[in-house]
Amino acid sequence: MRVYNTLTKKKEDFVPLRENKVGMYVCGVTVYDYCHIGHARSILVFDMIYRYLKNKGYQVTYVRNFTDVDDKIINRANKEGVSSKEIAERYIEAFYQDVDTLGALRPDVEPKATEHIAEMIELIKRLEDKGIAYKAGEDVYYEVRKFPEYGKLSGRSLEEMMAGARIEVDEKKRDPLDFALWKASKPGEPWWESPWGKGRPGWHIECSAMSMKYLGESFDIHGGGMDLIFPHHENEIAQSEGATGKPFVKYWIHNGFVNINKEKMSKSLGNIILIRDILSRWDAEVLRLFLLKTHYRSPIDFSYDLMDSEKESLDRLYRTKEKVEDLLAKKTSASADEETQKVVESIKSLHNSFFEAMDDDFNTALAVGKFFEAAREFNRFVDRSGASEAQKALVAEAMDAFMKDVQDVFGILQKPASLWFAVPEDGLPLPKEEIEKLVAERAQARREKNFKKADEIRDYLKSKGIVLEDRPDGTTVWRLQG
RNA sequence: GGCGGCGUAGCCAAGUGGUAAGGCAGGGGACUGCAAAUCCCUCAUUCCCCGGUUCGAAUCCGGGCGCCGCCUCCA
Numbered sequence: 001m002r003v004y005n006t007l008t009k010k011k012e013d014f015v016p017l018r019e020n021k022v023g024m025y026v027c028g029v030t031v032y033d034y035c036h037i038g039h040a041r042s043i044l045v046f047d048m049i050y051r052y053l054k055n056k057g058y059q060v061t062y063v064r065n066f067t068d069v070d071d072k073i074i075n076r077a078n079k080e081g082v083s084s085k086e087i088a089e090r091y092i093e094a095f096y097q098d099v100d101t102l103g104a105l106r107p108d109v110e111p112k113a114t115e116h117i118a119e120m121i122e123l124i125k126r127l128e129d130k131g132i133a134y135k136a137g138e139d140v141y142y143e144v145r146k147f148p149e150y151g152k153l154s155g156r157s158l159e160e161m162m163a164g165a166r167i168e169v170d171e172k173k174r175d176p177l178d179f180a181l182w183k184a185s186k187p188g189e190p191w192w193e194s195p196w197g198k199g200r201p202g203w204h205i206e207c208s209a210m211s212m213k214y215l216g217e218s219f220d221i222h223g224g225g226m227d228l229i230f231p232h233h234e235n236e237i238a239q240s241e242g243a244t245g246k247p248f249v250k251y252w253i254h255n256g257f258v259n260i261n262k263e264k265m266s267k268s269l270g271n272i273i274l275i276r277d278i279l280s281r282w283d284a285e286v287l288r289l290f291l292l293k294t295h296y297r298s299p300i301d302f303s304y305d306l307m308d309s310e311k312e313s314l315d316r317l318y319r320t321k322e323k324v325e326d327l328l329a330k331k332t333s334a335s336a337d338e339e340t341q342k343v344v345e346s347i348k349s350l351h352n353s354f355f356e357a358m359d360d361d362f363n364t365a366l367a368v369g370k371f372f373e374a375a376r377e378f379n380r381f382v383d384r385s386g387a388s389e390a391q392k393a394l395v396a397e398a399m400d401a402f403m404k405d406v407q408d409v410f411g412i413l414q415k416p417a418s419l420w421f422a423v424p425e426d427g428l429p430l431p432k433e434e435i436e437k438l439v440a441e442r443a444q445a446r447r448e449k450n451f452k453k454a455d456e457i458r459d460y461l462k463s464k465g466i467v468l469e470d471r472p473d474g475t476t477v478w479r480l481q482g
Numbered sequence: 483g484g485c486g487g488c489g490u491a492g493c494c495a496a497g498u499g500g501u502a503a504g505g506c507a508g509g510g511g512a513c514u515g516c517a518a519a520u521c522c523c524u525c526a527u528u529c530c531c532c533g534g535u536u537c538g539a540a541u542c543c544g545g546g547c548g549c550c551g552c553c554u555c556c557a
Contacts (some may be wrong), residue, residue: 225557369504
């Protein structure tokens with residue numbers, strides 16, 4: 001398996017530090033508001049990576065934190081006149097609602113910053129002892145000039161950054177790029193006792209402290225959105241390696257951004273789309289497929305139209321799944337004849353290509369394409385050949401094996417097809433009884449060759465948004481349009 | 483100003499030296515009483531433009547145009 005490493009700017013062979021074990025840390029969210037589509041991408045990209053590593057047999061320890069002490073939380077709390085704790089708890093709960101609906105697997109550990117203050121203080125003390133951190137007033141800063149490799153992740157030198165610095169010069173800092181490890185708390189802010197007085201941690205130190213606590217001083221994968229490369233991850237490296245003298249992370253993985261109409265989503269542009277808004281309109285699997293069809297490092301442009309067309313794609317895969325389910329239900333023991341064998345081999349070969357694509361830096365777009373090709377092979381055999389049900393079932397088994405991995409790794413096609421196509425009991429354009437009565441009437445009319453009446457009924461239902469599908473066995477199924 | 487990315491069909495998108503995956507939409511056909519679904523064919527002689535390297539380039543090099551991100555909180 002090869003993985004693109006932000007640190008080296010190259011694809012590298014993936015070799016975990018400890019055989020068969022993978023430690024993975026992903027920067028979670030600051031809990032001061034509802035999560036948006038950008039968070040969803042990061043969550044789902046790393047969910048896919050976590051799922052794939054497990055699927056390949058690695059023993060993965062996945063850690064994702066909550067930043068529950070931060071300026072933005074404090075501001076929100078003050079604005080609402082409640083405690084920071086209350087804000088954090090509220091949005092942690094909202095976060096869980098969102099990720100659960102998205103079908104993202106829970107990480108193995110989900111540490112909160114406020115529960116690891118002691119570890120952070122410990123780490124800051126280590127840096128202080130080494131002379132890398134300095135106290136300035138009640139604050140403690142990291143002295144970037146003491147870490148010669150500062151800038152290695154983001155690919156810039158201190159000199160370049162100094163030249164282009166738009167950072168306001170803080171009198172207390174020795175250097176404008178120095179960053180806070182510990183901040184003295186102002187009145188009304190949460191605080192903890194520390195060797196430097198009452199205060200709270202800087203943002204970057206929590207990830208160094210928590211990742212090393214749960215994964216060790218050196219671990220395999222650290223991920224997050226592209227925007228975290230600088231300064232957050234750069235500072236994490238400086239803190240961790242500065243303290244331990246050991247390489248912090250082997251592979252840095254960063255996902256691309258979600259844009260709205262080619263523009264970055266931002267509060268100031270007012271183009272934020274929340275996860276919960278999307279999930280009220282589409283099933284989470286539609287969003288997953290939408291994201292999967294673009295490589296995780298590329299920017300992706302979100303739009304409702306694109307989601308609609310992705311829904312069409314998924315429906316198609318579910319129709320295929322429906323046929324697989326039906327065939328497996330009545331499977332019999334038979335050995336494959338020559339034609340069947342050919343199709344089975346072809347599907348297996350595509351199944352294999354799926355893994356090859358995934359092994360190449362998680363090329364989900366290619367991998368999804370392979371599954372669509374297999375679906376076509378399967379449909380062609382099942383709907384067109386004169387093969388027996390037993391032979392078709394053998395092909396369905398090969399397709400099912402492929403689909404199991406797609407479900408496992410991509411988190412799509414997880415429902416029974418009947419559930420996917422199930423119509424809601426309420427909110428139907430017509431009462432369910434009436435629809436079924438009309439469908440039965442039409443069936444009668446068709447038996448009597450009264451096609452005029454049959455078509456009238458079908459057109460009427462169509463005008464109400466109900467589509468009929470006559471099966472070869474004489475039955476008729478109905479579905480809601482799009 | 484510094485650093486980085488991108489530009490492939492109507493739309494989305496994979497492909498980084500060997501002759502353009504896949505999906506959505508569209509057109510034609512098979513199937514069907516007619517449809518729907520499914521399948522087949524079709525839909526980029528060409529990958530932003532101009533030069534160059536090469537037997538061979540969407541892929542490498544040089545120049546240009548356009549879009550975007552980071553350098554400040556940010557997934």
